[in-house]
Amino acid sequence: MSVFEADYFDGLSARGHVVQLTISQGQLHWSSDAMAGSAPLEKLRWDPAVGQTHALVHLSDGGFFRVHDRSLGTHWAQAGGVGLERWARVLEGRMLYALGALLVACALVFSGLRWGVPAAAKVVAAVLPDALVQIVADQTLQVLDGVMLAPSKLPEQRQQALAQQLQDLCARTSCPPYKLLFRQGKRIGANAMALPGGTVVVTDELVLLAGHDEETLAVLAHELGHVHERHGLRLSLQSLGAGLILVAITGDVSSVSDMAAGLPALLLQTGYSRSMEREADDFALHWLQSVCVSPQRFADILQRLDKRPGETGMLDSHPGTAERIRQFSRASAC
Ligand SMILES: [Zn+2]
Structure with missing residues (x-):
C-alpha cells in the first residue's frame, strides 16, 4: 500500500503536523504520533494541485491536509473518490478561469493604453x-x-x-x-x-x-x-x-x-x-x-x-x- 506524506492543519491554527496518508477500501486513512483517523473518500473534498501549489484534501470539520506527493491524485481517482469526469471539470473550470483572467488583464492593459492614457494626458497637459x-x-x-x-x-x-x-x-x-x-x-x-x-x-x-x-x-x-x-x-x-x-x-x-x-x-x-x-x-x-x-x-x-x-x-x-x-x-x- 502506498503511503503519502502530508501536513495536517486543523483549520484554526497555522501550525501543521506531519501525517501519513493511505487509501484503502474507499477510505482515506491518516496517522501520526499524535493522531489517527479515517473518512470515506466521498465525504472529503479534493482540491487538485495547480502549477507549483500542493493538492489539498478538505475534511468536513474544517481541517485539511496539504499533500506533498502528487501521485496521491492518481490513487484517489482509481479508488473512486474523484471521477475522471469531475477531474476534467475541475481542470477545465480552472483553465477557463485562468483564460478569463488573462483576457480581462489584456483588456485592461489595452484600454488603459488606448483610452486611459490619452484621456489622462489631455487632463494633465491642460494643467x-x-x-x-x-x-x-x-x-x-x-x-x-x-x-x-x-x-x-x-x-x-x-x-x-x-x-x-x-x-x-x-x-x-x-x-x-x-x-x-x-x-x-x-x-x-x-x-x-x-x-x-x-x-x-x-x-x-x-x-x-x-x-x-x-x-x-x-x-x-x-x-x-x-x-x-x-x-x-x-x-x-x-x-x-x-x-x-x-x-x-x-x-x-x-x-x-x-x-x-x-x-x-x-x-x-x-x-x-x-x-x-x-x-x-x-x-x-x-x-x-x-x-x-x-x-x-x-x-x-x-x-x-x-x-x-x-x-x-x-x-x-x-x-x-x-x-x-x-x-x-x-x-x-x-
Ligand atoms: Zn499635424
Whole structure:
C-alpha cells in the first residue's frame, strides 16, 4: 500500500503536523504520533494541485491536509473518490478561469493604453505649469537641432516677411501663443512641426516647396491647431504614461527614461495620432476661413508634399492625405 506524506492543519491554527496518508477500501486513512483517523473518500473534498501549489484534501470539520506527493491524485481517482469526469471539470473550470483572467488583464492593459492614457494626458497637459512645459519644449528642440535640423538658410527678410504675415492674420483671428522658428530640414526635408509649449518649426524646404506664401501659412495654421490642443505635450505625456504601464507589467524601469526622452523621435517617426491630425485640420480649416485665405491652399501644399519622391517626414505620416485634400478642396473660402 502506498503511503503519502502530508501536513495536517486543523483549520484554526497555522501550525501543521506531519501525517501519513493511505487509501484503502474507499477510505482515506491518516496517522501520526499524535493522531489517527479515517473518512470515506466521498465525504472529503479534493482540491487538485495547480502549477507549483500542493493538492489539498478538505475534511468536513474544517481541517485539511496539504499533500506533498502528487501521485496521491492518481490513487484517489482509481479508488473512486474523484471521477475522471469531475477531474476534467475541475481542470477545465480552472483553465477557463485562468483564460478569463488573462483576457480581462489584456483588456485592461489595452484600454488603459488606448483610452486611459490619452484621456489622462489631455487632463494633465491642460494643467501642467508653463515653466515645466518650457523645459520639455527646450529639450525637444535641442534634440531636434542636434540630430535633424540645421540653422535656416532663408534670408532674414524672407523669414521676417512670413512671420509678419502670420502675425497679421493672428491679429484678425484667434491664435494660441506661439513662437515661429525657421530651420533647415536636412533629413526631414519639407516639413513643419509643433513642439510642446507652442514652438512651431517650419523648414526652409517647405517654404521653398510652397507655390504661394499662403500655402506655408496654411501649414502653419495646421501646426497652430496642434499648439492650440497641446498635442505635443499630450504626446510626451502619453508616451510617459504608456511607459509607466509597461514598467508595471515588465518591471523594466529603464524603458521609461528612454520614452520620456523620445519625443523628438516619436514626433518624426509616428507623428500625431489620426484624431489629433483631424483636430489640427479642423482648427486650420476654420482659421483659414476666418481670415479669408482659401482652404485650397492647404490642399495644394499637401499635394506638393505628397508628390515628393523618396522623402519621408512628419507630413508624410499624416494619414489619409487624399481624404484631407478633398476636405480642404471642397470647403468654401470665407
Ligand atoms: Zn499635424
